[in-house]
Amino acid sequence: MASEKPLWPLLADAPSDADLSRCVHCGLCLNACPTYLITGLEVESPRGRIHMAKLVSDGRSELTASIQAHWELCLQCRACEAICPSGVPYGRIQEGARAQLDAAAPVGKNARRIRKFVLRNVVARPRVLATVVAPARWYANTRARGLVRRLLRGRLRVIESQLPHRVGAPFRATTGGTDADRADGVLFTGCVMGELFGNVHRATERVYERAGIRLSAAAGQGCCGALHAHDGDLEFARRLARKNIAALERTTGPIVVNSAGCGAAMKEYGDLLANDEPWARRAQAFGARVKDASELLSPTQGGAFAGTVAYQDACHLVHAQRIKDGPRALLASLEGCEMIETPGADVCCGAAGIYSLVQPAMSAELRKRKSDQFAAAMPAVIVTANPGCHMQYEAAVREAGIQARVMHLMEVLDEAGSDDRVG
Ligand code: SF4
Numbered sequence: 001m002a003s004e005k006p007l008w009p010l011l012a013d014a015p016s017d018a019d020l021s022r023c024v025h026c027g028l029c030l031n032a033c034p035t036y037l038i039t040g041l042e043v044e045s046p047r048g049r050i051h052m053a054k055l056v057s058d059g060r061s062e063l064t065a066s067i068q069a070h071w072e073l074c075l076q077c078r079a080c081e082a083i084c085p086s087g088v089p090y091g092r093i094q095e096g097a098r099a100q101l102d103a104a105a106p107v108g109k110n111a112r113r114i115r116k117f118v119l120r121n122v123v124a125r126p127r128v129l130a131t132v133v134a135p136a137r138w139y140a141n142t143r144a145r146g147l148v149r150r151l152l153r154g155r156l157r158v159i160e161s162q163l164p165h166r167v168g169a170p171f172r173a174t175t176g177g178t179d180a181d182r183a184d185g186v187l188f189t190g191c192v193m194g195e196l197f198g199n200v201h202r203a204t205e206r207v208y209e210r211a212g213i214r215l216s217a218a219a220g221q222g223c224c225g226a227l228h229a230h231d232g233d234l235e236f237a238r239r240l241a242r243k244n245i246a247a248l249e250r251t252t253g254p255i256v257v258n259s260a261g262c263g264a265a266m267k268e269y270g271d272l273l274a275n276d277e278p279w280a281r282r283a284q285a286f287g288a289r290v291k292d293a294s295e296l297l298s299p300t301q302g303g304a305f306a307g308t309v310a311y312q313d314a315c316h317l318v319h320a321q322r323i324k325d326g327p328r329a330l331l332a333s334l335e336g337c338e339m340i341e342t343p344g345a346d347v348c349c350g351a352a353g354i355y356s357l358v359q360p361a362m363s364a365e366l367r368k369r370k371s372d373q374f375a376a377a378m379p380a381v382i383v384t385a386n387p388g389c390h391m392q393y394e395a396a397v398r399e400a401g402i403q404a405r406v407m408h409l410m411e412v413l414d415e416a417g418s419d420d421r422v423g
């Protein structure tokens with residue numbers, strides 16, 4: 001029987017009853033859910049997790065350590081949301097659930113505090129992040145890497161193998177891009193993306209330049225806040241969203257994002273700031289300008305890229321932004337590019353932001369599925385559109401024991417359009 005008052009102090013950010021009540025328990029989402037596919041357990045399914053959120057919301061259950069564990073195993077991949085016929089906004093529900101955990105998780109409080117500190121004070125602070133990433137960039141490009149890798153075991157070995165094959169110079173808002181006055185749009189530089197994947201930003205710039213669109217890396221922009229929101233730190237995510245809105249609303253044209261997770265979060269700034277006028281209106285206008293890097297390009301642009309290519313959907317591109325065919329059409333249009341569809345290309349790889357660090361066992365299970373598929377299909381190139389997936393695929397390729405290159409879609413298009421093509 002429901003008590004009159006919730007046993008749990010509900011926050012403004014807790015999942016709303018309106019959102020939770022949309023679930024009609026049909027179960028159509030179950031087989032789309034990676035954690036359900038691996039465990040076969042209802043409590044590790046979207047329906048199960050929504051049911052637990054409703055119990056807490058109705059005051060029929062406390063927020064127990066067991067509920068916390070089931071929520072935290074969720075990858076927030078939103079495959080369930082994309083398939084749900086009732087339009088349950090699962091991403092929003094899960095962010096609300098994480099906000100409840102952020103306020104008062106029954107267990108693991110210290111680990112949460114450390115995570116929150118790192119996300120706020122390292123990831124979201126460009127200078128600190130640059131200092132932390134610099135040794136990783138040096139190490140990734142050093143010859144000693146092969147030797148060190150052979151000596152590592154267990155999780156350290158996995159983390160090492162996620163580091164990209166080579167890490168180029170950083171591309172920061174202050175250092176890259178066309179002069180803002182001459183630009184047709186903005187390239188969103190982000191946090192980790194700009195530090196570890198500067199090459200992808202430079203490739204995106206060149207691809208857009210060839211398409212006749214000049215991008216500036218307007219100053220003042222920073223981390224999008226997706227990692228913070230996914231971890232329940234909605235207050236800080238809102239702070240970062242306001243900062244980006246204030247910085248980029250001085251610019252014109254599309255805001256081009258080549259990281260699927262950032263793009264999804266930024267398109268949804270209106271949701272994040274819905275109860276914060278006048279930011280809510282500004283956030284809606286901002287979100288309407290955000291485009292994934294694949295959205296503004298046409299397959300008629302041409303180019304050649306010889307090789308077998310396996311495109312893997314990033315969850316926040318396919319499920320959150322509902323972009324599935326566009327990137328494939330761009331690849332298929334390249335002369336010599338032979339596309340291979342691997343089974344479950346749209347099933348989460350297990351990277352999921354910081355998930356591979358905090359849920360290593362499930363992350364490893366999902367990566368193994370990918371590495372088995374790669375070992376069977378033997379693509380020459382694995383193509384992604386998200387930095388976390390990129391790193392997970394680097395590890396999956398090593399696990400599969402194949403020679404495939406892992407590339408961002410923009411890097412493939414860049415090579416395809418350059419005079420110095422490599423297949
Ligand atoms: S979330 Fe959607 S698909 Fe899943 S059980 Fe509820 S209504 Fe059905």
Ligand code: SF4
Binds near residue numbers: 078090
């Ligand atoms: S977000 Fe992904 S992992 Fe979480 S319940 Fe939905 S489908 Fe499952």
